[in-house]
Amino acid sequence: MKSVQDRVQALLDAYPVWPRRTIAGHFDEAVKKYQNRTLVFTLEKEYTYAEMQERSDLLARGLLALGIRPREHVALLMGNYPEFIISKLALTKIGAVCVPLNTMLLERELAFLLEDSDVVALIFNDSLGKNNYVDIIGRICSELTVQPDGINVSCAALPRLRNVICFSANDSIYDDLMSFNDLYRLGEGISPDELQRVRQATEYPDDICDIMYTSGTTSLPKGAMMSHDMLLRSSYAACLTRAVEDGRRIYFPLPLYHIFAYELGLLVVTFVGGAIVTHAQFTPREALELMEKSRANDFLCVPSILLAVLNHPDLKKHDLSSLHATMCGATPAPVPLWQRAVDELNLQEMCAGYGMTEVSGASTITSPGDPVEVMATRVGRLVMANCSGLPEFGNRNIQYKVVDPFTGKELPPGEEGEWVCRGNMVTRGYYKRPQENVELIDKDGWLRTGDLGIIHPDGLFQITGRSKEIYKISGENVSPKEVEEVISTHPKVNQVYVLGVPDRNMGEVGVAFIELKPGEESTRREIVGYCKGKLARFKIPHHIFFTSSSELPFTSSGKIKKYKLAERALSLLEKDGKKS
Missing domain, CATH: 3.30.300.30 (ANL, C-terminal domain)
Incomplete structure (x- = not known):
């Protein structure tokens, strides 16, 4: 294993100038460099960069056959299957906007998001765990009518909805529902040249590519609007800060509809020709099997998942010698849990961090080699930027200041207050939420995070609470x-x-x-x-x-x-x- 300094230098050398690209354009470059490497590892199969490119191109052509146009919204309700990633990539290739939906939500919650996000198409799992989404979507769209062409649908509850595509891991077929394979077959009728024409017409890195819903201070979720360039800058910054080496394999059970797994997992590995290792639903036994079989190097998790793995009775029966790093986020982990990770998983590089959907994921991360006491009490320093930073943000991607949560007045260094931030990683606002946009983002672009904390003289951030009631x-x-x-x-x-x-x-x-x-x-x-x-x-x-x-x-x-x-x-x- 190369040193942290050597790994960072390799990333600096690889990107001397920031290449402004869409995610589709970025993936094209990754395929050129790493086409025969594994991108997605599951217990059933491995998928190379070239295979994922071929499949996402075909699916993109299928979406064009449906009539999906640039900047239209498509909802994605799916577990961590390779088809989730294929769908994501396909949508970026045609300039459409992906609306990833939380698979833990119930029927009325999903119905609200489908209506609020103005989606014209829905791609969904037939089932995941105990959830039967065929039945759930059937009740939401109880008046779903298939048009004479056999492709388009109409739904009284969702008047913008034109297409519903059902993915089944075991290839089940459902009446009146287009299957994922049907969409592939439709793609065969659209030429690669037509897809390329659309690609060239939609190469706008600052276009919105994702609307990711997050809970707010009201009872209704808000859709944070994310651009291609925001997400790519954030992911490159995470690579630098964590000193991600060439070919790193990252295991995570976290859902890809979350910014955590999407940014720090999927997008990160594409910068270094690495692979993601994942499964549709987490169990500690399967997690251990996956990490051993894939020779995973890194483990993205939250404290409850880390604890479940450490407590599994078969932990010592698995060869996890390839594992050297973890990033445990979302909520603070205590010193004893970090120490157990060091002792029982033999980890050399552990990271904690702070972020939110609105800032494209992690905006502060601890450094590899920081002691467990730092990770248990601090959430890191500002992520590194290199060429992805901008002079107006101190050559970073993001800048923070601490303000009085009631008056908004900036506080002196070292004092506790509300964190506000701005930068090229920060959302432009929430979809169809003008009032929240005015309340939470000021005229100079400073976003109120709602989190209370201290920025210490050594640059470490310490979170102390929340100024808003979300937990x-x-x-x-x-x-x-x-x-x-x-x-x-x-x-x-x-x-x-x-x-x-x-x-x-x-x-x-x-x-x-x-x-x-x-x-x-x-x-x-x-x-x-x-x-x-x-x-x-x-x-x-x-x-x-x-x-x-x-x-x-x-x-x-x-x-x-x-x-x-x-x-x-x-x-x-x-x-x-x-x-x-």
């Missing part, structure tokens, strides 16, 4: 207001307040304080059961406390003091022996 469960954002609105519809509930509290395994978990209507009685089981058909599982509160109105802490203006509820929750959990 994260194993990397998934949860809006308390959304959960409150569901629970408040229960016929026995008078009022409810939801917040997040720390949890050593999942980062944070939800707590609900519920006041029942006079004379009513209820149980945790009843409330959880009521939520199950209305909220994704990770959004359902982990702890539920029934309370009286007199016990709820309000301000003089009638606003709930959630920080007081958090203190009470921690006290109750400690008393009950459930301290997180």
Whole structure:
């Protein structure tokens, strides 16, 4: 293994000048260099760069046959199958916008996103885990009608929707649904020259290529608009900061609809001719098998996944000697967990980081070789940039400052406040959310992150809390207001307040304080059961406390003091022996 300095220098030499490209153009260059190398490794099969290029070209031609036009929106609801990546690449080749959807969401949540994002086509898994998406999409589009051409559809609930394509891992066929293979066959009727013509007409690196939904301060998710150039600069910066070597193989079970896996996994490896190692759904046993079989070098994860792998009884039976690095993010991991990773996985380079969808992924990352104490208490330094940075941002891709969360006034170095940022990695705004755009992004491009923290004199960032109420469960954002609105519809509930509290395994978990209507009685089981058909599982509160109105802490203006509820929750959990 080359030294960190030598690996960084190789990346500097490879990109002396920043090449402004679309993701499709960037992938073309990667295929020229690494065509016979593996890009995607699964337990069933390996796919080379050349194979993924060939398949995505054919799928892109199929999309053109459907009439998908540049800048139109196409939703992608799929697990971590190679076909997810093929679809992503195909959409970039025709200048369309991908709307990746969270596979953990329930029917009503998916219905909202499909309508809000104005998609004209949907590519989806027939099933994933316990979710039968054929049935779910069938109910969302209950009036789906196939047009006489047998290709286009109409749907009263989603009037913009023209095409629905169903991917089945076992090649199942469904009536009235176009299959993934059907789309390939349609592509055979479109010439490569026609695809090339479209490619040349859509080579705009600053065009939006993804709308990625993230929870906001309201109960409704917001679609952050991401451009090709933003995502590529961010991924190159991550390569530099983590000193990613030629050919690195990165295992991750994190979903590709998340910016974490997409940026730090898939896009990163294309800069170095590496491979991603993944599977549709995580199990610790399969994770160990994949890392051993693929000779993985790197492990992208969140603390709960890292802990599950370390706790698996067969850990020592697997040869993981090729593994030398990990990046564990989304929520802070304690020192003992980092130390176990060092001792039991023999890792030499571990990284923590900070980021969000709106900044194209990780904007701060710790350095390879930082001690575990740093990774447990800090979230890194600004990512390196080299030629991808700009002078106006201090030759970086992004710059941060700390402001008073109430007045917006910039605070002196070393003081705690809200982080705000701007740069060539920062979103232009949220799709169809003019009010949120005005509230969260000022005229000079500074984005309010909603996170509280300190920027220390040594350049290390320390996160101390959130100025907004969103909390994260194993990397998934949860809006308390959304959960409150569901629970408040229960016929026995008078009022409810939801917040997040720390949890050593999942980062944070939800707590609900519920006041029942006079004379009513209820149980945790009843409330959880009521939520199950209305909220994704990770959004359902982990702890539920029934309370009286007199016990709820309000301000003089009638606003709930959630920080007081958090203190009470921690006290109750400690008393009950459930301290997180």
